[in-house]
Amino acid sequence: MASQGLNKAGHSVPYAYRSGNSPLHRCPALVKLAGILALSVFSFSSVTGLGIAAAIITGAAIVAGIWPWELLRGSRPLLLLILFIMVLRTFTFDGSGQILGPGLPGISKAGFWGGIQQGLSIAVSFAAGALLFAVTTMRELRLSLGRGRLSLGISLMLGFLPRFFEIWESANLACEARANRRGLRRIIIILPLVIERMMQIAGETAQALEARGLSI
Numbered sequence: 001m002a003s004q005g006l007n008k009a010g011h012s013v014p015y016a017y018r019s020g021n022s023p024l025h026r027c028p029a030l031v032k033l034a035g036i037l038a039l040s041v042f043s044f045s046s047v048t049g050l051g052i053a054a055a056i057i058t059g060a061a062i063v064a065g066i067w068p069w070e071l072l073r074g075s076r077p078l079l080l081l082i083l084f085i086m087v088l089r090t091f092t093f094d095g096s097g098q099i100l101g102p103g104l105p106g107i108s109k110a111g112f113w114g115g116i117q118q119g120l121s122i123a124v125s126f127a128a129g130a131l132l133f134a135v136t137t138m139r140e141l142r143l144s145l146g147r148g149r150l151s152l153g154i155s156l157m158l159g160f161l162p163r164f165f166e167i168w169e170s171a172n173l174a175c176e177a178r179a180n181r182r183g184l185r186r187i188i189i190i191l192p193l194v195i196e197r198m199m200q201i202a203g204e205t206a207q208a209l210e211a212r213g214l215s216i
Contacts, residue, residue: 014074014165015133024064024135029144036132040125047117054124057131064135071127071134074165077187082122086115133162160198167197 019025024032043053061068089111142155171190 014169015130015162016165017137017162018064018066018134020065020135022064022135024060027135029136029140032132032136033141033144036128040128043121043124043128044118050117050121050124053128054120057124057127061127061131061134064131066131066134068127071130072123073130074168075123075126077191078122078126080187082115082119085118085122086112089115089118129161138162160202163201164194164198168194 039053039056042049044050057071058068061071090107091111138155138159141158145155168190171193172186175186175190
């Protein structure tokens, strides 16, 4: 398998580039970007589309020399979002009282299964993004997008994704060094710190662009 993107402590970093010489690594960056976007959209189209997208991403990961489950590394915060979506789609508050009784919130079986499907679609899209950055460097992506304000904006947006996970992993390791508990409590501690740092980076990037006579 291809070498993993590791931080200084030797931990695998989500959305990090993994060096390799597989056909997927050598594929043009723009083709990979278009394919990943198409698979992400396809995964939300239907159950069949979700299954096909998941199968293609799994096969592509194997071709690239990456264990498929490693593409979901760092997706734990998404679990809260998926659970929230499932709750919203499962419980109805129209007073119909299905299962629970009259005047109480109802439970929709269709909403429950729809929530699971939507959650899996989010997970597949996350894995698709992880696969893209695992086999494509940011330099390749920038060169493939060409020049212009739109291309610059897209490349900056893409560049913030691996940066987010890098900062998240650093904050997570800092929490571990301080023996903070895992789970929801740690996420609540880390999230505002990561968001603050990302806003600082965005401001610094904007200033750097202005200094070079560029704007978006």
